[in-house]
Amino acid sequence: MPLTVCRRPIASVAAAALVAGGAAGFGLAGPMTPAYAQALPKTPIEAPDQPPGSFANVVDKVKPGVVAVKVKLDDSADDDDDSAGGPNMQQVPPQLREFFKRFGQGGPGGRGMRPRGGVGSGFIISADGYVVTNNHVVDKAKTVQVTLDDGRTLDAKVIGKDSKTDIALLKITESGSYPYVQFGKGAPRVGDWVLAIGNPFGLGGTVTVGIVSARGRDIGAGPYDDFLQIDAPINKGNSGGPTFNVNGEVVGVNTAIASPSGGSVGLGFAIPAETVQTVVDQLRTDGKVVRGYLGVQVQPVTKDIAEGLGLDKAKGALVNDAESGTPAAKAGLKSGDVIESVNGVPVNNARDLSRLIAGLKPGTEVKLAYLRGGKSEVATVELGTLPGDSKVTRRGDDAPSGQARLGLSLAPASETGLGDEGVAVMDVDPDGPAAARGISQGDVILDVAGTSVSKPSEVQAQIRAAESSGRKAVLMRVKSARGQTRFIAVPLTKEG
Structure with a gap:
């Protein structure tokens, strides 16, 4: 089953892995035995929270803060990207092709001599007009416009982008006071209701509802994957739009779907709000994201490795090498150490370590708990700067004069x-x-x-x-x- 950034292929996953266990354990082979019947609770188990009768009040509250993002692209933009215009017309039934063309989703055959463009979604986070969207929506944009819920279309400029988390920050160029939404103060639980609002196929102001299906998903989209999985339907054009909880707070940014066809099958992925806030704060201040750097090469602790090291559980990040001169080497970390936590936050695997360190700024002091030879140790490390993050490339930075x-x-x-x-x-x-x-x-x-x-x-x-x-x-x-x-x-x- 292809994995899609709102219909942009980014990886492949095995269909069997997505549906494994789908039929197991359902249905009974015969009548219920008396012993089993006696074991049932005498009163039915009731869910603590019942679905609301309507989400209309929440929608009325937050919808003015959601925008459609329209871009004009440079010639190198990828046709499979959300920003590249429209769905593949060969995959759309003939009777629907005219419908998509009318809404500006005509695909390569419907563009004629018009400038290449595309659509996405976003949301306003401040009264002065800062807008959050996906990096892949505006990455190759020559110009950017946002359409507000009241119908106004305004120019916007890109303040900063971060490809590693797929977040971009825009600013509406026309001064004014704009309706905005706020980030949630806590992470949603699996099973919580969520609403997705966005601009699928150019149809702005579309609202869908579902639940948080899972947390902590790694879909291979980038080095710091930590997605919320939601079943609220999202499609091409939803990229960059917000996922709200029932209080009208942003808990995620919609960015990808897993689908065999490119359309929603209830497997959507949103970047958690806590990640978005961290990135947006740096983009707003510096126009870029600078990440902490430890300087170790690590790998997951498998069951076999855990047994070989005499560990009780296959958890942590095994250090392959602490490179000379890096913060890790200066703090005394060595090959064979198993990092268990960062500032008390457990490290379950190598990717956890990468995310935790990258979420901290250079110069931050952290306490690393690790195992060496079966004994627990603690090291205090001052993080460096991730190579390549210390400056934006300028002309000639990568070669001496004359080369x-x-x-x-x-x-x-x-x-x-x-x-x-x-x-x-x-x-x-x-x-x-x-x-x-x-x-x-x-x-x-x-x-x-x-x-x-x-x-x-x-x-x-x-x-x-x-x-x-x-x-x-x-x-x-x-x-x-x-x-x-x-x-x-x-x-x-x-x-x-």
């Missing part, structure tokens, strides 16, 4: 949570040759000129070799954030 430059800021993928091989693209100069060929933040360069690379210096070495041989371009094999691998020929340009 070919690509306009990229790079870091070993193993240090960023983007995989065990290759070199991760941390920032892209929009005016550089790599950006012109479609290389994006979050991509991983696997090899350059046919040679595997794992460090930025190895990328530069291959570029120098290609330049010395008189080549005008260098061929790279690049893996996108969605797991797709492709070859890209990047022109070699020099800075004097």
